[in-house]
Amino acid sequence: MATLLRIFFFVCIVRPLIMIIIGLNVFDKRRLPLTGPAIIAPNHNSHLDTLTLLSLWPISKINRVHPVAAADYFLSNPVMAWFSLNVIGIIPIERQKKDPSDDPLATSSEALERGDILIIFPEGSRGLPEIMNSFKSGISRLAERHPAVPIVPVFMHGLGKSLPKGDFVLVPFFCDVFIGEPIYWQGSVEATMAAYKNSMESLAIKCDAPVWE
Amino acid sequence: MLSLFRYPQLVAVISAIIALLLFVHFILLPVLERLGPDLELDKLESKIRFWWVIVFGFLAGVVIGDKFLLILIAFICFLALKEFLSITPSRRADRRVLFFAYLTIPLQFYWIWVGWYGMFVVFIPVYVFLFLPLPMTLISQPTGFLRALSLLIWIIMTAVFSLSHLAFLLVLPNSLNPAAGGIGLAFFLVVLVQVNDAAQFIFGGITRHRKVIPKLSASRTWSGLIGGIGLTVLTAWLLAPWLTPFSSIEAIGLGGLVAITGLIGYIVFTAIKRDLEFEDRGTMTPGHGGMLNRIDSLVYTAPLFYHMITYLYP
Numbered sequence: 001m002a003t004l005l006r007i008f009f010f011v012c013i014v015r016p017l018i019m020i021i022i023g024l025n026v027f028d029k030r031r032l033p034l035t036g037p038a039i040i041a042p043n044h045n046s047h048l049d050t051l052t053l054l055s056l057w058p059i060s061k062i063n064r065v066h067p068v069a070a071a072d073y074f075l076s077n078p079v080m081a082w083f084s085l086n087v088i089g090i091i092p093i094e095r096q097k098k099d100p101s102d103d104p105l106a107t108s109s110e111a112l113e114r115g116d117i118l119i120i121f122p123e124g125s126r127g128l129p130e131i132m133n134s135f136k137s138g139i140s141r142l143a144e145r146h147p148a149v150p151i152v153p154v155f156m157h158g159l160g161k162s163l164p165k166g167d168f169v170l171v172p173f174f175c176d177v178f179i180g181e182p183i184y185w186q187g188s189v190e191a192t193m194a195a196y197k198n199s200m201e202s203l204a205i206k207c208d209a210p211v212w213e
Numbered sequence: 214m215l216s217l218f219r220y221p222q223l224v225a226v227i228s229a230i231i232a233l234l235l236f237v238h239f240i241l242l243p244v245l246e247r248l249g250p251d252l253e254l255d256k257l258e259s260k261i262r263f264w265w266v267i268v269f270g271f272l273a274g275v276v277i278g279d280k281f282l283l284i285l286i287a288f289i290c291f292l293a294l295k296e297f298l299s300i301t302p303s304r305r306a307d308r309r310v311l312f313f314a315y316l317t318i319p320l321q322f323y324w325i326w327v328g329w330y331g332m333f334v335v336f337i338p339v340y341v342f343l344f345l346p347l348p349m350t351l352i353s354q355p356t357g358f359l360r361a362l363s364l365l366i367w368i369i370m371t372a373v374f375s376l377s378h379l380a381f382l383l384v385l386p387n388s389l390n391p392a393a394g395g396i397g398l399a400f401f402l403v404v405l406v407q408v409n410d411a412a413q414f415i416f417g418g419i420t421r422h423r424k425v426i427p428k429l430s431a432s433r434t435w436s437g438l439i440g441g442i443g444l445t446v447l448t449a450w451l452l453a454p455w456l457t458p459f460s461s462i463e464a465i466g467l468g469g470l471v472a473i474t475g476l477i478g479y480i481v482f483t484a485i486k487r488d489l490e491f492e493d494r495g496t497m498t499p500g501h502g503g504m505l506n507r508i509d510s511l512v513y514t515a516p517l518f519y520h521m522i523t524y525l526y527p
Contacts, residue, residue, distance in 0.1 A: 023295060129305075158299065161308065171312045174299040210489070211302035
């Protein structure tokens with residue numbers, strides 16, 4: 001039932017919205033891994049980010065792609081929790097550790113072991129639209145446990161203009177999606193994050209977006 | 214299917230173009246690919262794809278009804294407006310104002326739908342022009358106000374107002390063009406624009422070094438311009454008895470008008486792209502984008518062609 005609803009939601013609502021109202025320019029789409037395990041690490045500007053990314057995969061693969069999302073936000077009320085878990089297919093993550101012995105990455109790690117594709121936003125939250133925040137190191141810590149799993153940097157531009165945080169009026173702008181070369185565990189968390197940051201910055205330069213301030 | 218016989222001459226012309234396209238797509242193109250692998254065939258392929266869209270769009274317009282084509286043109290305006298807003302700088306604070314810019318499309322096409330010419334022709338140049346600054350002053354800051362406003366007005370005038378004249382051809386009274394109706398006139402215009410574009414491409418290479426505007430464009434040469442005018446005028450003369458009420462002289466004049474003003478549209482949009490330091494993003498990627506490259510000549514030819522017709526056939 002939930003799977004049917006999920007397919008219906010993506011085929012009839014998300015894809016028309018993303019393809020027709022927004023419009024995607026995807027660069028280097030061949031770098032997008034079609035089979036897991038893999039970590040997709042995009043910048044975060046808008047609620048549309050997750051939906052846009054999910055529409056990059058063929059509909060047959062969508063059951064194997066899971067956005068990792070904040071439990072405190074998406075599980076805050078039962079309707080949103082049901083929708084997030086069953087239709088979007090999120091893997092909830094606790095942003096604040098309640099207990100020092102908790103492992104917030106455990107569920108993500110299990111999903112990678114099952115061969116799933118995870119979408120993790122290293123910025124943590126959407127923040128100011130079209131401005132990159134500092135990155136949290138969760139992706140590197142996962143890479144440390146799974147050194148063979150690629151981290152694919154993805155730079156997106158435009159969705160923060162279309163639907164920024166705290167606004168509900170959708171104003172269509174084209175969305176550019178730049179997919180980078182995969183990065184693997186570099187021996188230390190710092191080195192892995194530096195490689196990721198480097199890659200994101202070069203993708204941002206490649207994007208060369210018009211002024212918006 | 215009965216509606217196919219509404220305008221038999223229009224259907225005949227569309228069928229002839231389909232036959233020609235089939236030949237180019239499945240015989241000429243593979244031969245060219247075989248002959249010269251280094252020929253720049255991507256551009257030719259994308260032009261042929263656009264021809265298919267036009268042909269089937271108008272065929273659907275004949276079968277389903279003119280209103281279908283009207284919605285299709287509104288959608289093209291939407292894509293052009295979105296592309297224009299996406300490639301130009303804008304102010305963060307004006308986001309909501311841009312929402313109003315999008316709202317002009319359904320309104321403008323509503324006036325066309327109901328055939329309200331008076332409103333269609335003043336809505337954007339008068340009402341939007343005078344009142345769009347108001348929300349901009351209320352929502353956003355004065356820094357960069359004039360620049361943002363002028364840019365937005367220019368974008369709406371070209372992507373919505375100018376282009377929508379193509380749709381207004383559809384609702385012209387049938388008595389004006391008994392042979393093929395408003396849809397025939399719109400098809401006539403679109404075919405001429407595309408023929409001119411194709412001719413620039415075909416004849417442009419004959420004198421590669423003699424450029425019309427050396428500062429701006431390397432692809433538009435004098436041979437392209439002359440060949441474009443020649444082929445467009447010839448096409449206009451050939452098609453006019455099938456699709457329009459025009460006499461030979463009128464057809465030749467309108468063909469020349471389309472060829473010359475279409476080139477002006479191309480030049481102006483090339484200047485814009487140069488200013489934005491933005492070369493042809495549409496061809497960098499498959500799929501979306503590139504609508505502005507398709508409509509640059511129509512922005513000029515559609516209103517001029519429209520007003521020339523209403524002048525000749527009041």
